[in-house]
Amino acid sequence: MYLPDFEYYAPDSLKEACNILAQYGSRAKVIAGGTDVLPKMKQDIIAPEVLLSLKNLSQLTDIFYEKGNGTIIGSRATHNDLVNSPVLQEKYLSICEAAHHMANNQVRNRGTVGGNIVNAVPSADLPPILIALGAIVKLVGTGGERTVPLEEFFNGPGNTVIKQDEILTEIILPDQPFTGSTYMKFGLRRSGALAVVGVAAAVVMDGDICKDARIVLGAVAPVPIRAKKAEELLKGKSVTDGFLEEVGVCAAGESKPISDIRGSAEYRRDMVQVFTKRALKKAIQEGHC
Numbered sequence: 001m002y003l004p005d006f007e008y009y010a011p012d013s014l015k016e017a018c019n020i021l022a023q024y025g026s027r028a029k030v031i032a033g034g035t036d037v038l039p040k041m042k043q044d045i046i047a048p049e050v051l052l053s054l055k056n057l058s059q060l061t062d063i064f065y066e067k068g069n070g071t072i073i074g075s076r077a078t079h080n081d082l083v084n085s086p087v088l089q090e091k092y093l094s095i096c097e098a099a100h101h102m103a104n105n106q107v108r109n110r111g112t113v114g115g116n117i118v119n120a121v122p123s124a125d126l127p128p129i130l131i132a133l134g135a136i137v138k139l140v141g142t143g144g145e146r147t148v149p150l151e152e153f154f155n156g157p158g159n160t161v162i163k164q165d166e167i168l169t170e171i172i173l174p175d176q177p178f179t180g181s182t183y184m185k186f187g188l189r190r191s192g193a194l195a196v197v198g199v200a201a202a203v204v205m206d207g208d209i210c211k212d213a214r215i216v217l218g219a220v221a222p223v224p225i226r227a228k229k230a231e232e233l234l235k236g237k238s239v240t241d242g243f244l245e246e247v248g249v250c251a252a253g254e255s256k257p258i259s260d261i262r263g264s265a266e267y268r269r270d271m272v273q274v275f276t277k278r279a280l281k282k283a284i285q286e287g288h289c
């Protein structure tokens with residue numbers, strides 16, 4: 001399996017990058033880590049005439065905290081950059097853990113958070129925890145920049161609101177009062193497996209009382225979805241083991257899974273129930289984001 005011929009650009013500025021994307025339109029494709037783009041080209045699934053690499057836009061790899069704006073993750077940060085980031089280890093350990101359980105070390109060294117998002121694969125691991133933590137994405141194009149809540153970014157499998165000439169530059173996590181968060185993935189193997197079900201939870205606890213919660217389900221709908229009825233059920237309640245069971249049942253009812261080679265719809269629904277309870281329990285008990 002050889003790569004087909006293509007033209008290659010690696011501009012030094014975002015402006016130049018967006019201009020190239022605008023010039024070539026749908027004949028061009030952004031490449032970041034290439035862990036998705038290159039296998040698809042080798043398998044003849046896609047055949048872009050132009051690859052636009054982000055590799056010289058080094059500012060897109062930064063992960064930092066900015067008072068007033070929150071935590072900023074550059075879209076070109078790799079999964080291992082997330083795992084090893086001191087800022088994320090201090091503020092959002094749940095993101096480090098989610099990244100750590102993805103793929104294998106080679107893919108974690110190349111694959112980027114931006115690629116994981118723009119790919120818009122329903123089983124992707126990072127969108128659920130980022131949505132649970134209220135992430136906003138920054139998109140830069142020839143017409144300027146705009147921000148979109150990550151929750152509103154996905155239209156369907158492989159389909160997002162990003163325009164042809166836009167590049168996802170940053171993921172912004174505004175400060176929130178969460179007391180704990182986690183992402184739990186159920187795959188068919190312990191490592192290197194895609195999610196059959198992924199559940200992210202972020203909670204605001206006051207003693208035993210859950211003041212606020214976000215539950216995001218991955219791999220059980222065309223896009224990552226919030227289990228809003230389950231979130232409402234939790235709010236203002238004293239949390240017990242039996243009650244979390246009930247919340248899990250509610251979240252399972254909100255999922256819209258399909259049957260495929262990795263599991264039946266019915267099995268996935270059952271796993272949503274189990275993993276929602278586990279994820280909430282971990283987010284509540286461990287008390288770190």
Ligand SMILES: Cc1cc2nc3c(=O)[nH]c(=O)nc-3n(C[C@H](O)[C@H](O)[C@H](O)COP(=O)(O)OP(=O)(O)OC[C@H]3O[C@@H](n4cnc5c(N)ncnc54)[C@H](O)[C@@H]3O)c2cc1C
Nearest residue numbers: 030032033034035036037103111112114115116124125168
């Ligand atoms: C062996 C293997 C195991 C994997 N395991 C997992 C796993 O466990 N969990 C998981 O979620 N995924 C997994 N993946 C999928 C993939 O590695 C990830 O989704 C990865 O994060 C993609 O990032 P990338 O930088 O390599 O993307 P690329 O291949 O470079 O790009 C992917 C898509 O995003 C676009 N794009 C990339 N960056 C930008 C940007 N900044 N702005 C606009 N468009 C952009 C590209 O044009 C392309 O359409 C796996 C892949 C492989 C090969």
